[in-house]
Amino acid sequence: MHSPTVTIEGEIQISETLHGGQMWSTVVRRGQRLRLVDTQGNAAVSALFYNAAQPLERYNMPDTLKAQQIACLKTGCAIYSDMGRVLCSVVADSLGWHDTITGHADSKASQLKYGLGTYQVMRNARIRNTRDNFLVELGKYGLGRRDIVANVNFFVKVAPDQDGSLHFVADHSKALDFIELRADMDTLVVLSNTPHPMDPSRTYNPPPVELQLRSGKPATSDDPVRNLCPENQRGFALNDRLYLTEAGQCH
C-alpha cells in the first residue's frame, strides 16, 4: 500500500468510479486537479489530451519526451502539446513510471486475446478495447480516428533494455497506486480503462479506477514542474502567453 506524497488540496468537485472497460472524458479547467487511483492493482488507463478550445492542438509524445529527456511520465513531468505548450502536469504519483510508447489495443487484438465477449452474451460486462472506446468518446467532440495519436498508458510500465528491447512489467501498479494531474490549460482529457495489449494475462479483468476532480490554482512561478528544466520554463512561458489576454490569469 502506498501513501500519497503530497497533501491533497482543493475542493472535490467530481468523484466517480471508472469501471473496468469504461471510457470517460471531461474538460479539466486550468488549475484543476484530476486524480486517478488504482483500486485493486494492475490497472491500465489509456489517455489522450487536447486543447479544449482548439483540439487541433493535442498531446505529442515525442515533444513531451524530447523536452524533458524522458521515456516515461512521473511526478514533475509536463505533458506537452504539439504547439510547444503544456496541456497538464504530473504533480504527484506513487509509481515513477507511466508508459508513453506502446500504444493501445484495438478490437482485433482484444478478440484474439480475450475472445468476443459480446453484449448479447455478457451485457455490460462485455469486453471492450481501448481503440473503440477512444473512437466513441472522441466522436462526442466531433473528433475521430485521425485525432488518435500516440497515447499515454497510466499505471503501465514497459521497460527498455540497453538494446531497445521492451518488456512488460507485470504487477507494476498495486492497490491504491495513483497519479495526479494538474491542467495547465483547459484540457480535454479522454480516458479508457482497458487492458494494455502487452499484458500477458489472458483474463479480461480491468479493475475499477477512482477518479477525483478537484479545484486548484494554475502553476506559480516557483512550481516544480515549471522549474524541472529550462525547457519546461519555456513551455510554461508559452502557456502564459496563451492566457495573457485574461486579466490577472498570467502567472
Added chain:
Amino acid sequence: MSLRESLREPTLARFNEVVESGCAFSHTLCKGQVLRIVDLEGNQAVDTLFYNASDPSERYSATDTIREQSNIFLSTGSRLISSEGNLLLTIVADTCGRHDTVGGACAAESNQVRYSLDKKFMHNCRDSFLLEIQKHLPALSKRDLTANINFFMNVPVTPDGRLWFDDGLSAPGRYVEMQAAMDVIVLISNCPQLNNPCNAYNPTPVRVLVWDN
C-alpha cells in the same frame, strides 16, 4: 541492430531523385515496390511518415510498430504497422543499423521549448510537412502529422527511463530499404534542424530510389 545489404542496382530503379537538405518530398509507392533512402553525406535525419494511399486516415503508427516488435529501434526486418494494425511496409535492407521512431519531428514551437523562445524563425520539419501536404496532398492536414520515423537518427532510451538525442550511427552512403505491403504515400522532410546533433549540425541531401519488385 540488423545490418543487411541490398543487391538492387541503382541503374535499374524506376525513380531516382535527390532531396536537398530542408526540403520535403512525397511519392506514392505501389504495393510491392521498394523504396531506398540513401544518407549521401552521413548523419542526416530523414523524418518520414506513411499513409494508406486509398484511405490516408490509416497511417503509420510508431506505438503499434514499437509494441508489435517489442523494440524501440527500427532495422532490417522491422514491420511498419498502421494505426489500424495493418502492415504498411517491411524494412528489407539496412546498412545503418538503427533508426528512431520516438523522437518525432522538429517544429517551430518545439524548437522554442527545446532551445530558446527566439528560435521560432528557424526552418523545421513540421513546416516542411505542412507545406508539402497543403500543396500536394490536400486530403491531409496537421491532424495527420503524427509520431514519425527518423531514418538514420539515434535516440537511445535507458532502463531507468531517460532518453536523449545521440550522435548518429550513420555514415556517407549508408541506406535503408523497405518494401510496400499496400499502396502507400511516403511523406519525407529532410530535416533542417541546426540545434542538435541529429544532422551533425550540417543538414545534407539524401537520395530516394524506387524499384518495381
